[in-house]
Amino acid sequence: MNENVSKNLRKLRLEKKLTQEQVAEKLGVSAQSVSRWETAASFPDIMLLPEISRLYGVLVDDLFKDDLQGYDKLSDRLVAVYYDTMRWEDFTAAVQEYERMEKEGTMEAWDYYKRTWLFGRMIYVSTKKILEDYDKTMELSKKNDPELYLDARDGKLIFQCSSTADGPQCVEEQLQVVKEHPEDSREWARLEGAYYNTKQYEECYRVAKEAITKFPEDSEHYCNAGDACKELGKYKEAYWYWEKRHELDPEKLDGLYGIAFCREELGEYDKAYEAWMRIVGILNEWKEEIDVKFPMRKAEECKAKMEKQE
Secondary structure, eight states: OHHHHHHHHHHHHHHHTHHHHHHHHHHHOHHHHHHHHHHSOOOOOOHHHHHHHHHHHHHHHGOSSSSSOOOOHHHHHHHHHHHHOHHHHHHHHHHHHHHHHHHHOOOOOOHHHHHHHHHHHHHHHHHHHHHHHHHHHHHHHHOOOOOHHHHHHHHHHHHHHHHHHHHHHHHHHHHHHHHOOTOOOHHHHOOOOHHHHTHHHHHHHHHHHHHHHOOOOHHHHHHHHHHHHHTTTOOOHHHHHHHHHHHHHHHEEEEHHHHHHHHHHHTOHHHHHHHHHHHHHHHHHHHOTTTTTHHHHHHHHHHHHHHHHO
């Protein structure tokens, strides 16, 4: 038997302040078996190694190390691994262990607290990667795919405004861009998006209305105006702008989705049902079998709520 394994099994047991009998009971083996493992007389059944590692708060690979560090729980060890590697697979391993603990009812206050750090770190890592990928997309598409370049630029601006601390700076920069390119409708729409995603809804609505007078056939401004009106509680105006968005560009359904969601949030389930079924009808005409599942489910939910109210 690997001497490190026997040494580590004894070290971990003592750190946990467990007797060989207690370990044996937890693992469903005899105390004699535990003793033989710790004296290198025999090796645990390989199928038992994951359970042993979880009991001692380490990974199976850790049992073979000569500089083993023990942890209170396996989840703590998995978080430590993710902190070191920042790899997606190590993040998911830690999440799965927390989910197992939560399902078994063994999660304690410290575990919930530690999981907040885990998800917070993933947000940080993901945010950095998202911005890097937007930049790479723009770098590679600027010459050969200008539409993709513009989409990536839109996406990066919205993401920075909604998910980072750079929102105010992004708004100011986009405001300057609009001043330099006053006849570019897309730059106006970006400014509207920047205001909206920094929760400056009055400014978003003001700019959208001004843009509509300059670019009355660009449906994007109507959609942004509708979104801002919804946040401002101007629902009648929001519905009008969202309808105008669909009228000008029938292939864009975001305005109709806006109406459906808003009606449902307001508890107007009969009107929300009609709005969802309208979307279902359009998607069925387009033969979008996958996309139609979500609005169909939402319509059924609204119908159920209507029946409950009766």
